[in-house]
Amino acid sequence: MSSVATWPNQAEQWLDARGKGAWIAAMVLGFIFFWPVGLALLAYMIWSKRMFNGSCAKRTHHSMPRHRFKSSGNSAFDAYKSETLRRLEEEQDAFESFLQRLREAKDKAEFDQFMDDRARKARSDEAEPAGA
Numbered sequence: 001m002s003s004v005a006t007w008p009n010q011a012e013q014w015l016d017a018r019g020k021g022a023w024i025a026a027m028v029l030g031f032i033f034f035w036p037v038g039l040a041l042l043a044y045m046i047w048s049k050r051m052f053n054g055s056c057a058k059r060t061h062h063s064m065p066r067h068r069f070k071s072s073g074n075s076a077f078d079a080y081k082s083e084t085l086r087r088l089e090e091e092q093d094a095f096e097s098f099l100q101r102l103r104e105a106k107d108k109a110e111f112d113q114f115m116d117d118r119a120r121k122a123r124s125d126e127a128e129p130a131g132a
Contacts, residue, residue, distance in 0.1 A: 023041070023045055028044065
């Protein structure tokens with residue numbers, strides 16, 4: 001019974017690891033072979049917001065390793081490769097958080113500009129009737 005309950009989760013993780021293209025391919029194949037399956041996949045993709053996000057792989061970013069690689073047979077090289085990939089993932093995370101902070105700062109600057117323009121317009125509207 002437990003294998004029946006886990007196969008949808010395994011399929012979902014497998015498709016997420018391959019990205020949005022895999023989800024779309026599964027949906028198209030579902031429509032081709034049995035249209036209700038394709039329709040169900042489309043509904044699930046919309047409901048889970050997989051259809052409109054940048055990448056499905058980002059969804060599982062912290063829950064599973066990004067890179068699984070085949071062992072070369074040389075433990076020193078494998079350790080070096082693993083450490084390099086870990087370091088690159090940390091740098092990517094740092095860069096993504098930097099970009100997020102940059103977007104937030106830009107949003108705040110735009111909002112502050114909007115509020116300043118609004119206050120300036122309100123002051124000029126108050127000044128006009130007094131001068132007329």
